[in-house]
Amino acid sequence: MRRLDLPPLWLLAFGFLAWVIARADPWDLSLGRWTQLPAGLLIGGGLLLILVAVVQMRQHRTAVMPRREASRLVTSGVFRRSRHPIYLGMALVLLGWVLRIDAPLALPLVPLFVWLIERRFVVPEESALALRFPAEFRRYAQATRRWL
Template identity: 35%
Template sequence: MIRWLLDGPLKGFPDIPPVWLSVFLAAAWVLNEYLPLVTAFGLVFRAAGGLLIGAALGVIAWSALWFWRKKTTIEPHHEPTALIVEGPYRFSRNPIYLGLLAILTGYVLWLGSLSPVLLPYLFYEVLTRRFIEPEEEGLRRIFGTEANLYLNRTHRWF
Protein backbone atom coordinates (compact mmCIF):
# COMPACT_ATOMS: atom_id res chain seq x y z
CA MET A 1 0.00 0.00 0.00
CA ILE A 2 2.73 2.48 0.95
CA ARG A 3 4.79 1.64 -2.14
CA TRP A 4 1.71 2.18 -4.35
CA LEU A 5 1.03 5.50 -2.65
CA LEU A 6 4.63 6.68 -3.03
CA ASP A 7 5.13 5.54 -6.63
CA GLY A 8 1.58 5.47 -7.96
CA PRO A 9 -1.08 8.10 -8.49
CA LEU A 10 0.64 10.86 -6.50
CA LYS A 11 3.90 10.70 -8.43
CA GLY A 12 4.82 14.06 -9.89
CA PHE A 13 2.95 16.28 -7.45
CA PRO A 14 4.88 18.74 -5.23
CA ASP A 15 6.78 16.47 -2.86
CA ILE A 16 6.56 18.44 0.36
CA PRO A 17 4.99 17.33 3.65
CA PRO A 18 2.17 19.94 3.73
CA VAL A 19 0.94 18.67 0.35
CA TRP A 20 1.00 15.10 1.65
CA LEU A 21 -0.88 16.28 4.74
CA SER A 22 -3.50 17.91 2.51
CA VAL A 23 -3.96 14.65 0.60
CA PHE A 24 -4.42 12.72 3.85
CA LEU A 25 -6.80 15.33 5.30
CA ALA A 26 -8.89 15.14 2.13
CA ALA A 27 -8.88 11.33 2.30
CA ALA A 28 -10.04 11.49 5.93
CA TRP A 29 -12.88 13.80 4.97
CA VAL A 30 -13.93 11.56 2.05
CA LEU A 31 -13.85 8.42 4.20
CA ASN A 32 -15.81 10.14 6.95
CA GLU A 33 -18.34 11.63 4.54
CA TYR A 34 -18.95 8.62 2.28
CA LEU A 35 -18.02 5.66 4.47
CA PRO A 36 -18.74 6.73 8.05
CA LEU A 37 -18.06 3.71 10.23
CA VAL A 38 -19.17 3.95 13.87
CA THR A 39 -19.93 7.64 14.32
CA ALA A 40 -21.00 7.54 17.97
CA PHE A 41 -18.10 9.70 19.13
CA GLY A 42 -19.07 13.07 20.51
CA LEU A 43 -17.92 16.32 21.93
CA VAL A 44 -14.99 14.83 23.87
CA PHE A 45 -13.37 13.58 20.65
CA ARG A 46 -14.01 16.89 18.88
CA ALA A 47 -12.46 18.81 21.78
CA ALA A 48 -9.47 16.45 21.98
CA GLY A 49 -8.98 16.76 18.23
CA GLY A 50 -9.12 20.54 18.38
CA LEU A 51 -6.66 20.71 21.27
CA LEU A 52 -4.27 18.36 19.48
CA ILE A 53 -4.41 20.48 16.32
CA GLY A 54 -3.79 23.66 18.32
CA ALA A 55 -0.82 22.15 20.15
CA ALA A 56 0.58 20.81 16.87
CA LEU A 57 0.44 24.24 15.24
CA GLY A 58 2.34 25.66 18.20
CA VAL A 59 5.06 23.00 17.94
CA ILE A 60 5.36 23.56 14.18
CA ALA A 61 5.72 27.33 14.64
CA TRP A 62 8.32 26.87 17.40
CA SER A 63 10.25 24.40 15.24
CA ALA A 64 10.12 26.58 12.11
CA LEU A 65 11.48 29.50 14.12
CA TRP A 66 14.71 27.55 14.64
CA PHE A 67 15.22 27.17 10.90
CA TRP A 68 14.93 30.94 10.59
CA ARG A 69 17.31 31.49 13.53
CA LYS A 70 19.92 29.13 12.07
CA LYS A 71 19.41 30.54 8.55
CA THR A 72 19.05 27.09 7.02
CA THR A 73 16.48 25.62 4.67
CA ILE A 74 13.26 24.20 6.04
CA GLU A 75 12.45 22.46 2.76
CA PRO A 76 12.95 18.71 2.53
CA HIS A 77 15.24 17.44 -0.23
CA HIS A 78 17.47 20.55 0.14
CA GLU A 79 20.86 20.54 1.87
CA PRO A 80 20.85 22.11 5.31
CA THR A 81 23.64 24.47 6.30
CA ALA A 82 23.17 23.98 10.05
CA LEU A 83 22.34 21.10 12.36
CA ILE A 84 19.54 22.22 14.67
CA VAL A 85 19.70 20.59 18.09
CA GLU A 86 18.06 23.34 20.19
CA GLY A 87 14.47 24.16 21.08
CA PRO A 88 12.03 21.38 20.22
CA TYR A 89 14.85 19.50 18.49
CA ARG A 90 16.17 18.57 21.95
CA PHE A 91 13.12 16.32 22.40
CA SER A 92 12.43 15.12 18.86
CA ARG A 93 14.50 15.02 15.70
CA ASN A 94 11.34 15.73 13.71
CA PRO A 95 9.02 18.06 15.61
CA ILE A 96 7.51 19.52 12.44
CA TYR A 97 6.65 16.07 11.11
CA LEU A 98 5.34 15.16 14.56
CA GLY A 99 3.17 18.28 14.40
CA LEU A 100 1.84 17.38 10.96
CA LEU A 101 1.02 13.88 12.18
CA ALA A 102 -0.72 15.38 15.22
CA ILE A 103 -2.79 17.65 12.95
CA LEU A 104 -4.00 14.65 10.96
CA THR A 105 -4.68 12.65 14.12
CA GLY A 106 -6.53 15.60 15.65
CA TYR A 107 -8.62 15.97 12.51
CA VAL A 108 -9.50 12.26 12.53
CA LEU A 109 -10.56 12.59 16.18
CA TRP A 110 -12.53 15.74 15.39
CA LEU A 111 -14.39 13.96 12.56
CA GLY A 112 -15.51 11.33 15.07
CA SER A 113 -15.68 8.37 12.73
CA LEU A 114 -13.67 5.15 12.66
CA SER A 115 -13.37 5.02 8.87
CA PRO A 116 -10.24 7.28 8.62
CA VAL A 117 -8.55 5.86 11.73
CA LEU A 118 -5.71 4.13 9.81
CA LEU A 119 -4.71 7.27 7.90
CA PRO A 120 -2.39 8.65 10.62
CA TYR A 121 -0.41 5.39 10.53
CA LEU A 122 -0.13 5.55 6.72
CA PHE A 123 0.94 9.21 6.95
CA TYR A 124 3.54 8.25 9.56
CA GLU A 125 4.96 5.68 7.12
CA VAL A 126 5.04 8.19 4.24
CA LEU A 127 6.80 10.80 6.39
CA THR A 128 9.33 8.26 7.64
CA ARG A 129 10.18 6.70 4.28
CA ARG A 130 9.81 9.72 2.00
CA PHE A 131 11.38 12.42 4.17
CA ILE A 132 12.91 11.37 7.48
CA GLU A 133 15.14 8.49 6.36
CA PRO A 134 16.66 10.45 3.43
CA GLU A 135 17.12 13.52 5.65
CA GLU A 136 18.94 11.48 8.28
CA GLU A 137 21.28 10.10 5.61
CA GLY A 138 21.93 13.65 4.42
CA LEU A 139 22.67 14.86 7.95
CA ARG A 140 25.19 12.05 8.41
CA ARG A 141 26.83 12.89 5.10
CA ILE A 142 26.97 16.65 5.72
CA PHE A 143 27.62 16.86 9.48
CA GLY A 144 29.33 13.52 10.15
CA THR A 145 30.11 12.73 13.79
CA GLU A 146 28.07 15.68 15.10
CA ALA A 147 24.99 14.34 13.29
CA ASN A 148 25.62 10.79 14.49
CA LEU A 149 25.83 11.97 18.09
CA TYR A 150 22.57 13.91 17.73
CA LEU A 151 20.76 11.08 15.93
CA ASN A 152 21.86 8.59 18.60
CA ARG A 153 20.81 10.70 21.60
CA THR A 154 17.51 12.17 20.33
CA HIS A 155 14.43 10.13 19.44
CA ARG A 156 13.17 10.23 15.87
CA TRP A 157 9.61 11.07 16.91
CA PHE A 158 9.22 11.63 20.65
Template identity: 40%
Template sequence: MLELKIPPLLLFNIFAAAMLLPADYPIKLDNEGFWAGSLLIAIAMAIALSATMTFRRAKTTVNPCRFDNVNALVTSGVFGYSRNPMYLAMAIALLGVGLIVGTVVTAVLAAVGFVIYMTKFQILPEERLLAELFGAEYRRYCQQVRRWV
Protein backbone atom coordinates in the same frame (compact mmCIF):
# COMPACT_ATOMS: atom_id res chain seq x y z
CA MET B 1 18.00 12.99 -4.07
CA LEU B 2 15.11 12.33 -1.73
CA GLU B 3 12.75 9.49 -2.61
CA LEU B 4 9.70 11.57 -1.74
CA LYS B 5 8.53 13.58 -4.70
CA ILE B 6 5.47 14.95 -2.87
CA PRO B 7 6.25 17.86 -0.53
CA PRO B 8 5.41 16.89 3.08
CA LEU B 9 2.82 19.64 3.50
CA LEU B 10 1.01 18.48 0.35
CA LEU B 11 1.17 14.90 1.62
CA PHE B 12 -0.35 16.05 4.92
CA ASN B 13 -3.18 17.71 2.97
CA ILE B 14 -3.80 14.53 0.97
CA PHE B 15 -4.11 12.47 4.17
CA ALA B 16 -6.36 15.11 5.76
CA ALA B 17 -8.55 15.29 2.65
CA ALA B 18 -8.92 11.52 2.70
CA MET B 19 -10.53 11.90 6.13
CA LEU B 20 -12.50 15.06 5.35
CA LEU B 21 -14.14 13.98 2.09
CA PRO B 22 -16.29 11.16 3.50
CA ALA B 23 -17.07 13.00 6.76
CA ASP B 24 -20.61 13.73 7.89
CA TYR B 25 -21.46 17.41 7.66
CA PRO B 26 -22.15 19.62 9.44
CA ILE B 27 -19.54 18.63 11.98
CA LYS B 28 -20.99 18.62 15.47
CA LEU B 29 -19.20 21.04 17.75
CA ASP B 30 -20.59 19.57 20.96
CA ASN B 31 -18.82 16.23 20.97
CA GLU B 32 -15.61 15.14 22.70
CA GLY B 33 -13.96 14.41 19.37
CA PHE B 34 -14.25 18.01 18.26
CA TRP B 35 -12.67 19.42 21.42
CA ALA B 36 -9.98 16.74 21.69
CA GLY B 37 -9.16 17.10 17.99
CA SER B 38 -9.03 20.89 18.27
CA LEU B 39 -6.63 20.62 21.20
CA LEU B 40 -4.36 18.27 19.23
CA ILE B 41 -4.37 20.66 16.27
CA ALA B 42 -3.46 23.57 18.56
CA ILE B 43 -0.58 21.54 20.05
CA ALA B 44 0.58 20.61 16.54
CA MET B 45 0.53 24.24 15.46
CA ALA B 46 2.60 25.26 18.49
CA ILE B 47 5.19 22.55 17.75
CA ALA B 48 5.40 23.50 14.06
CA LEU B 49 5.71 27.20 14.85
CA SER B 50 8.42 26.57 17.42
CA ALA B 51 10.36 24.35 14.99
CA THR B 52 10.08 26.91 12.19
CA MET B 53 11.26 29.73 14.45
CA THR B 54 14.21 27.60 15.61
CA PHE B 55 15.21 26.97 11.97
CA ARG B 56 14.90 30.68 11.16
CA ARG B 57 17.10 31.64 14.13
CA ALA B 58 19.72 29.17 12.89
CA LYS B 59 19.44 30.76 9.42
CA THR B 60 18.95 27.43 7.70
CA THR B 61 16.29 26.25 5.30
CA VAL B 62 12.91 24.91 6.40
CA ASN B 63 12.29 23.45 2.93
CA PRO B 64 12.47 19.66 3.30
CA CYS B 65 12.80 19.17 -0.46
CA ARG B 66 15.90 21.36 -0.94
CA PHE B 67 19.14 20.47 0.78
CA ASP B 68 21.38 22.93 -1.03
CA ASN B 69 20.70 25.61 1.63
CA VAL B 70 21.23 23.43 4.71
CA ASN B 71 23.99 25.16 6.65
CA ALA B 72 23.34 24.23 10.28
CA LEU B 73 22.44 21.19 12.31
CA VAL B 74 19.55 22.35 14.49
CA THR B 75 19.41 20.50 17.82
CA SER B 76 17.93 23.07 20.19
CA GLY B 77 14.36 23.84 21.18
CA VAL B 78 11.82 21.23 20.07
CA PHE B 79 14.63 19.52 18.14
CA GLY B 80 15.96 18.43 21.52
CA TYR B 81 12.88 16.19 21.90
CA SER B 82 12.25 15.05 18.32
CA ARG B 83 14.51 15.01 15.30
CA ASN B 84 11.43 15.67 13.16
CA PRO B 85 9.12 18.00 15.09
CA MET B 86 7.51 19.44 11.96
CA TYR B 87 6.53 15.99 10.73
CA LEU B 88 5.49 15.07 14.26
CA ALA B 89 3.24 18.15 14.29
CA MET B 90 1.66 17.02 11.03
CA ALA B 91 0.98 13.55 12.46
CA ILE B 92 -0.56 15.07 15.61
CA ALA B 93 -2.70 17.40 13.47
CA LEU B 94 -3.90 14.40 11.44
CA LEU B 95 -4.95 12.74 14.70
CA GLY B 96 -6.83 15.92 15.53
CA VAL B 97 -8.57 16.11 12.16
CA GLY B 98 -9.51 12.44 12.43
CA LEU B 99 -11.05 12.96 15.87
CA ILE B 100 -13.03 15.97 14.66
CA VAL B 101 -14.52 14.34 11.57
CA GLY B 102 -14.36 10.65 12.24
CA THR B 103 -13.42 8.18 14.86
CA VAL B 104 -10.37 7.27 16.88
CA VAL B 105 -9.72 4.41 14.44
CA THR B 106 -9.81 6.77 11.45
CA ALA B 107 -7.51 9.21 13.22
CA VAL B 108 -4.98 6.56 14.23
CA LEU B 109 -4.95 4.91 10.79
CA ALA B 110 -4.30 8.21 9.03
CA ALA B 111 -1.57 9.27 11.46
CA VAL B 112 0.15 5.87 11.39
CA GLY B 113 -0.03 5.75 7.59
CA PHE B 114 1.49 9.22 7.41
CA VAL B 115 4.29 8.30 9.85
CA ILE B 116 5.18 5.12 7.93
CA TYR B 117 5.16 6.88 4.57
CA MET B 118 7.14 9.90 5.80
CA THR B 119 9.72 7.72 7.53
CA LYS B 120 10.41 5.64 4.43
CA PHE B 121 10.30 8.30 1.73
CA GLN B 122 11.38 11.50 3.47
CA ILE B 123 13.03 10.99 6.84
CA LEU B 124 15.40 8.12 6.04
CA PRO B 125 16.74 9.92 2.93
CA GLU B 126 17.06 13.15 4.96
CA GLU B 127 19.00 11.28 7.63
CA ARG B 128 21.45 9.93 5.04
CA LEU B 129 22.04 13.43 3.68
CA LEU B 130 22.43 14.97 7.14
CA ALA B 131 24.91 12.24 8.10
CA GLU B 132 26.95 13.11 5.00
CA LEU B 133 26.82 16.83 5.78
CA PHE B 134 27.40 16.77 9.54
CA GLY B 135 29.08 13.40 10.16
CA ALA B 136 29.82 12.46 13.77
CA GLU B 137 27.93 15.46 15.15
CA TYR B 138 24.72 14.24 13.48
CA ARG B 139 25.27 10.63 14.55
CA ARG B 140 25.66 11.80 18.19
CA TYR B 141 22.45 13.79 17.86
CA CYS B 142 20.66 10.68 16.54
CA GLN B 143 21.83 8.73 19.59
CA GLN B 144 20.52 11.42 21.96
CA VAL B 145 17.20 12.34 20.31
CA ARG B 146 14.59 9.97 18.90
CA ARG B 147 13.34 10.19 15.34
CA TRP B 148 9.72 10.94 16.27
CA VAL B 149 9.29 11.27 20.07
Protein backbone atom coordinates in the same frame (compact mmCIF):
# COMPACT_ATOMS: atom_id res chain seq x y z
CA MET C 1 6.61 16.69 -10.06
CA ARG C 2 9.18 16.89 -7.22
CA ARG C 3 7.87 20.36 -6.42
CA LEU C 4 4.52 18.80 -5.59
CA ASP C 5 6.07 16.13 -3.37
CA LEU C 6 5.99 18.16 -0.17
CA PRO C 7 4.92 17.11 3.34
CA PRO C 8 2.19 19.79 3.67
CA LEU C 9 0.59 18.55 0.45
CA TRP C 10 0.66 14.99 1.77
CA LEU C 11 -0.98 16.27 4.96
CA LEU C 12 -3.71 17.96 2.94
CA ALA C 13 -4.24 14.81 0.86
CA PHE C 14 -4.52 12.63 3.97
CA GLY C 15 -6.84 15.17 5.59
CA PHE C 16 -9.06 15.16 2.52
CA LEU C 17 -9.03 11.35 2.42
CA ALA C 18 -10.07 11.29 6.10
CA TRP C 19 -12.97 13.61 5.26
CA VAL C 20 -14.04 11.35 2.37
CA ILE C 21 -13.88 8.30 4.66
CA ALA C 22 -15.96 10.12 7.29
CA ARG C 23 -18.64 10.97 4.74
CA ALA C 24 -18.68 7.48 3.23
CA ASP C 25 -18.91 5.60 6.56
CA PRO C 26 -21.78 3.14 5.97
CA TRP C 27 -22.10 2.33 9.69
CA ASP C 28 -22.11 5.96 10.86
CA LEU C 29 -19.52 5.16 13.52
CA SER C 30 -18.67 7.81 16.09
CA LEU C 31 -15.93 8.44 18.61
CA GLY C 32 -18.30 10.53 20.71
CA ARG C 33 -18.47 14.21 21.53
CA TRP C 34 -15.66 13.95 24.08
CA THR C 35 -13.15 14.08 21.22
CA GLN C 36 -13.68 17.74 20.33
CA LEU C 37 -11.44 19.16 23.06
CA PRO C 38 -8.57 16.72 22.39
CA ALA C 39 -9.03 17.37 18.65
CA GLY C 40 -8.59 21.10 19.15
CA LEU C 41 -5.60 20.60 21.43
CA LEU C 42 -3.93 18.25 18.94
CA ILE C 43 -4.51 20.56 15.99
CA GLY C 44 -3.44 23.66 17.90
CA GLY C 45 -0.48 21.93 19.53
CA GLY C 46 0.64 20.46 16.21
CA LEU C 47 0.46 23.83 14.46
CA LEU C 48 2.33 25.49 17.34
CA LEU C 49 5.02 22.80 17.24
CA ILE C 50 5.44 23.32 13.48
CA LEU C 51 5.65 27.09 13.91
CA VAL C 52 8.21 26.92 16.72
CA ALA C 53 10.37 24.46 14.76
CA VAL C 54 10.28 26.62 11.62
CA VAL C 55 11.19 29.73 13.63
CA GLN C 56 14.11 27.89 15.26
CA MET C 57 15.37 26.67 11.90
CA ARG C 58 15.12 30.22 10.50
CA GLN C 59 17.02 31.56 13.53
CA HIS C 60 19.82 29.09 12.78
CA ARG C 61 19.66 30.10 9.10
CA THR C 62 19.22 26.58 7.80
CA ALA C 63 16.92 25.06 5.20
CA VAL C 64 13.32 24.40 6.19
CA MET C 65 12.19 22.90 2.89
CA PRO C 66 12.76 19.18 2.37
CA ARG C 67 15.56 18.11 0.01
CA ARG C 68 17.46 21.36 0.49
CA GLU C 69 20.94 21.15 1.97
CA ALA C 70 21.09 22.13 5.63
CA SER C 71 23.71 24.70 6.57
CA ARG C 72 23.48 23.82 10.27
CA LEU C 73 22.26 20.95 12.40
CA VAL C 74 19.66 22.31 14.82
CA THR C 75 19.72 20.34 18.08
CA SER C 76 18.30 22.82 20.59
CA GLY C 77 14.78 23.90 21.50
CA VAL C 78 12.07 21.56 20.22
CA PHE C 79 14.76 19.68 18.29
CA ARG C 80 16.13 18.52 21.63
CA ARG C 81 12.99 16.37 22.10
CA SER C 82 12.36 15.24 18.52
CA ARG C 83 14.61 15.12 15.46
CA HIS C 84 11.59 15.94 13.28
CA PRO C 85 9.20 18.22 15.17
CA ILE C 86 7.65 19.59 11.98
CA TYR C 87 6.61 16.13 10.81
CA LEU C 88 5.51 15.25 14.34
CA GLY C 89 3.38 18.40 14.35
CA MET C 90 1.81 17.37 11.04
CA ALA C 91 0.95 13.93 12.45
CA LEU C 92 -0.67 15.62 15.47
CA VAL C 93 -2.68 17.90 13.16
CA LEU C 94 -3.88 14.91 11.15
CA LEU C 95 -4.87 12.99 14.28
CA GLY C 96 -6.68 16.06 15.59
CA TRP C 97 -8.48 16.47 12.26
CA VAL C 98 -9.62 12.83 12.28
CA LEU C 99 -10.99 13.33 15.80
CA ARG C 100 -12.56 16.68 14.86
CA ILE C 101 -14.49 15.23 11.92
CA ASP C 102 -15.37 12.18 14.05
CA ALA C 103 -13.99 9.62 11.59
CA PRO C 104 -12.96 6.47 13.46
CA LEU C 105 -12.50 4.57 10.18
CA ALA C 106 -9.88 7.16 9.19
CA LEU C 107 -7.70 6.60 12.28
CA PRO C 108 -5.41 4.15 10.40
CA LEU C 109 -4.46 7.04 8.12
CA VAL C 110 -2.36 8.55 10.93
CA PRO C 111 0.23 5.72 11.16
CA LEU C 112 0.10 5.41 7.38
CA PHE C 113 0.94 9.13 7.09
CA VAL C 114 3.82 8.75 9.56
CA TRP C 115 5.14 5.75 7.61
CA LEU C 116 4.94 7.62 4.28
CA ILE C 117 6.61 10.76 5.66
CA GLU C 118 9.34 8.66 7.23
CA ARG C 119 10.10 6.82 3.99
CA ARG C 120 9.82 9.79 1.62
CA PHE C 121 11.38 12.53 3.75
CA VAL C 122 12.80 11.53 7.15
CA VAL C 123 15.16 8.76 6.03
CA PRO C 124 16.62 10.74 3.09
CA GLU C 125 16.98 13.87 5.25
CA GLU C 126 18.76 11.95 7.99
CA SER C 127 21.07 10.32 5.45
CA ALA C 128 21.98 13.75 4.07
CA LEU C 129 22.57 15.14 7.58
CA ALA C 130 24.73 12.14 8.47
CA LEU C 131 26.89 12.81 5.41
CA ARG C 132 27.12 16.55 6.02
CA PHE C 133 27.62 16.43 9.82
CA PRO C 134 28.91 12.89 10.49
CA ALA C 135 30.03 13.02 14.14
CA GLU C 136 27.55 15.68 15.24
CA PHE C 137 24.56 13.90 13.68
CA ARG C 138 25.60 10.54 15.12
CA ARG C 139 25.69 12.04 18.65
CA TYR C 140 22.38 13.83 18.04
CA ALA C 141 20.67 10.69 16.71
CA GLN C 142 21.83 8.70 19.74
CA ALA C 143 20.59 11.35 22.17
CA THR C 144 17.32 12.36 20.49
CA ARG C 145 14.48 10.18 19.31
CA ARG C 146 13.25 10.42 15.74
CA TRP C 147 9.61 11.20 16.61
CA LEU C 148 9.08 11.43 20.38
